[in-house]
């Protein structure tokens with residue numbers, strides 16, 4: 001905690017990192033020498049954090065002041081080839097780009113996009129937004145792609161995190177958001193945490209799980225890796241990587257076989273249970289145990305614990321979604337909840353823990369290629385007609401391409417121009433050699449960001465954007481809480497608000513946009529999104545946070561939803577049976593180890609912000625691979641030595657760290673380090689429904705690096 005006497009003023013806002021959405025207060029010094037700066041941050045009494053913050057929220061606030069911050073537009077120098085500059089030094093004078101005026105940069109940015117559209121048609125253009133955008137920026141960005149470009153090729157990193165969860169939720173219960181907040185865990189008798197590691201990825205949510213466990217809630221943790229919350233768990237079961245669908249189907253078998261299902265709930269609220277019953281008949285614990293590595297008796301115990309609880313919740317993360325069977329994983333979890341009547345009451349529910357601070361809101365706002373805002377299909381003529389009236393423009397009826405499909409389309413030469421706002425696909429996409437090769441082929445790339453990221457190194461034009469503490473805007477967290485962030489410090493140099501930059505591109509593409517402030521964009525959103533009914537900018541200024549759906553202007557939003565009916569055509573939820581499938585790339589003699597990628601507590605996503613935050617970067621300054629102690633013995637390594645990890649797509653060399661929570665046969669690598677980019681190794685194979693890559697399983701080989 002800083003010295004509050006040294007601060008000149010305070011501004012209330014929200015943490016810019018994870019989907020927990022902790023409310024915080026910036027303490028600001030008006031320093032004549034250094035300008036206005038955030039001195040320190042304190043947690044506020046928000047509904048999802050009650051004053052708490054994790055290390056990122058508390059210390060990750062100084063990245064906007066990093067010396068490499070972009071403060072003027074940049075234009076690629078003629079003749080400089082596109083691609084990663086191996087000698088790139090963000091602190092050195094830029095050699096590949098020159099500074100430009102806003103007028104010149106915007107004309108070039110929009111002119112290049114317009115020329116490609118006119119020569120090759122709307123589908124030659126695509127846009128990647130970011131889950132770090134505010135709701136208003138996300139709305140404007142997808143509107144620009146749909147109305148200005150004329151295509152639906154707009155996506156963002158939800159495709160890389162919970163697209164498969166959303167696909168399963170939409171299919172089974174008619175809604176892509178959580179059915180209950182994580183605070184409801186405090187009222188549950190049993191909580192399953194699977195494919196997630198909240199102490200690392202949702203640290204303040206983890207404090208609620210700890211609190212629940214201390215109060216008597218039975219925590220059941222199902223994951224291939226161990227984790228800090230194991231210390232609070234009633235049962236912690238480490239299953240074989242890729243064995244999740246087998247495990248959940250076996251649990252469903254037990255629930256059916258032992259009559260543990262809730263027939264009254266099933267009759268009143270669901271359809272398709274008889275088909276599910278017949279489907280899981282053969283999927284006994286004995287039959288599924290070899291694939292999931294969990295003993296039949298333990299599977300039975302887990303099923304009984306969940307099914308016989310009065311109130312139970314299931315939370316999951318990307319260990320569930322980032323598989324070629326990610327949608328099937330989520331379908332299984334939904335079936336468990338429906339079979340046991342575990343939704344619609346306090347202390348029950350389904351909760352995919354959303355990753356980035358605004359991945360829920362950016363998805364709600366329509367930054368998804370196949371749906372308009374509020375998940376309304378672009379293929380539905382009635383839906384399109386409503387938005388055509390709102391936006392006074394015709395809309396393309398063909399669903400757009402997703403993140404990895406856009407990269408493939410660039411490689412194939414059909415997508416030729418892109419506008420990328422705050423996203424870093426040159427670090428976050430799977431099989432980076434392929435993705436980077438594709439990006440170098442783009443005829444015109446506009447990147448809007450805070451720094452010259454790996455992606456910006458491929459750009460023709462780089463537009464200096466606004467950091468979260470510099471902007472007004474709303475974000476929606478994992479609990480469906482729409483929250484207001486307020487500008488705390490001024491923009492540096494000539495950097496501009498993101499909504500302003502999007503609008504300038506739109507105007508140059510011939511659109512008559514004239515928004516003066518994000519509150520006007522939010523007002524337009526409320527006309528197209530029923531989910532925002534009874535939520536206004538003015539209300540958010542007063543209350544800071546309102547949960548959707550909200551029944552009235554003066555009523556709180558619904559923390560738990562679907563007590564009476566589901567938002568499907570029939571009002572009923574659907575069971576979708578699934579069949580266990582092997583990973584896309586099983587381990588073999590050449591590649592015998594499972595590579596899992598993910599985040600560290602101190603770093604966020606591709607590290608573009610947290611690696612430029614002094615405290616966070618000091619805590620975790622370099623890439624490391626985590627291995628079980630027995631693996632280090634096998635490889636004759638001591639912690640701190642180096643290994644090379646090789647997959648069919650590439651190789652990286654980095655230090656090893658011993659991690660007693662890892663199991664043998666696995667290695668974990670964070671994906672935020674450009675100098676050893678984990679995604680050079682990952683498998684681009686997609687879940688056929690959610691189109692999400694299999695980041696949580698790639699076959700690899702580990703080799704000790706012998707010092708010369």
Ligand code: SF4
Nearest residue numbers: 015017018022054057
């Ligand atoms: Fe920020 Fe998430 Fe940490 Fe809260 S838990 S302070 S939202 S990173």
